[in-house]
């Protein structure tokens with residue numbers, strides 16, 4: 383199994399180093415090859431997504447990604463900025479399905495902005511379509527209308543194959559979990575959503591074991607903070623998913639804990655923590671590596687068919703949290719504060 387390892391910028395190399403130690407400990411036949419990306423890629427080649435890095439990512443079975451972004455590159459033209467690397471990888475690799483689990487470990491329930499009893503034990507997966515919808519639809523622009531007023535417009539657009547393939551990802555993920563899928567749309571108002579709903583209902587015929595429900599996006603936004611534990615898997619379009627997945631991430635209270643996957647049609651994927659390069663703490667050895675370690679577990683589960691190994695990593699993380707070991711971002715009085723490497727070592731010991 384060939385893995386392209388792209389640490390990127392800021393805390394990227396610190397958190398990836400810990401994830402690699404965990405992967406190596408599993409004694410699986412993993413070939414890991416590292417390449418520069420983001421600001422680091424720009425510095426060596428003048429391009430945030432160097433050709434050799436893209437070639438490596440294309441040839442690999444899965445990609446483990448740290449984070450990109452460095453304030454020293456903020457003056458560059460947009461196409462040379464570090465963040466372009468991730469957009470380029472999504473585009474070139476056809477990564478159309480974004481999977482974001484939001485899990486609240488009992489020990490961290492007090493870190494959420496919501497009441498602990500509302501979130502304790504939460505285990506939710508949001509699947510967001512990543513390459514279509516109003517972000518990519520045309521026509522779009524700003525023009526002057528007949529009345530002489532400036533007017534901005536975008537086009538919400540989904541084709542049947544685009545909806546069908548993300549619906550399959552939703553049902554297949556639900557089959558691997560609690561077998562409940564909630565499709566979120568705005569079918570009471572939008573034609574795009576009506577088509578979305580019709581097709582999801584059609585795809586559901588292939589998955590009779592999965593209980594399908596539908597929810598309007600405004601209600602979903604409300605239900606996510608009212609009673610988030612009602613959900614197992616949510617599948618939704620790019621725009622709604624963008625908003626709901628950020629909302630869901632805050633249910634857990636800590637950005638340093640959340641992994642993600644972006645998959646193509648063959649379950650090849652890019653795995654990364656949802657946070658960025660955290661330049662404010664880079665180099666200090668205090669970043670939380672758990673989101674990246676949990677991303678590695680997702681990689682084993684979704685792209686490499688190593689569910690048992692993924693289970694082992696997730697169980698080890700739970701055990702470490704239960705033992706009271708905490709990086710500063712999840713530290714509370716009465717627990718044991720550690721740095722990035724000590725947290726990685728604690729996970730290795732628990733493995």
Ligand code: NAD
Nearest residue numbers: 449450451452465638657658659660661662663669670711
């Ligand atoms: P950020 O996620 O990097 O940081 C937000 C806050 O969370 C900071 O205070 C940071 O210290 C903290 N934080 C983030 N990850 C942490 C971790 N693992 N452990 C402990 N604390 C952590 O977001 P930002 O500050 O808005 O952006 C910084 C840079 O990252 C920017 O250049 C941005 O464009 C980039 N970015 C990249 C990605 C990506 O690579 N996919 C995603 C988001 C932001």
